[in-house]
Amino acid sequence: MSANASDGVDLNELALNWTNNISSSIEMTSMSDISSIDGRYDRWTTVVQTTLIAVISSAIILSNIINLIVLLSASAAMPCATRLFLINLSISDLLVGVVACAPAVLPAATHRWTYRVHIPGQPG
Numbered sequence: 059m060s061a062n063a064s065d066g067v068d069l070n071e072l073a074l075n076w077t078n079n080i081s082s083s084i085e086m087t088s089m090s091d092i093s094s095i096d097g098r099y100d101r102w103t104t105v106v107q108t109t110l111i112a113v114i115s116s117a118i119i120l121s122n123i124i125n126l127i128v129l130l131s132a133s134a135a136m137p138c139a140t141r142l143f144l145i146n147l148s149i150s151d152l153l154v155g156v157v158a159c160a161p162a163v164l165p166a167a168t169h170r171w172t173y174r175v176h177i178p179g180q181p182g
Contacts, residue, residue: 100169108167115163118155122148
């Protein structure tokens with residue numbers, strides 16, 4: 059059975075109410091809300107998380123730079139199509155490291171997610 063205007067049900071109002079109910083049930087919490095009794099858990103996890111993200115980001119960037127140097131200086135020992143494919147893969151991985159991984163170090167260290175998602179009906 060479909061709801062239409064003759065049934066007296068406004069589909070736009072139904073959708074709006076449903077959206078408001080869903081958005082009101084979502085609670086936005088920050089990482090700083092999760093802590094232990096004395097706060098040591100927060101500091102320890104912050105240090106470990108920031109260090110891991112920094113090390114992984116650095117490894118991604120450095121390994122792909124080294125990979126590009128090797129591939130660009132390679133002689134004709136490797137077929138051209140294979141070498142171009144690997145160069146393309148290294149460039150895309152390097153960009154992921156620079157654009158996505160490296161900027162994640164600061165939010166991990168400060169416990170602040172700067173890319174806030176706006177949910178309709180929520181303040182802010």
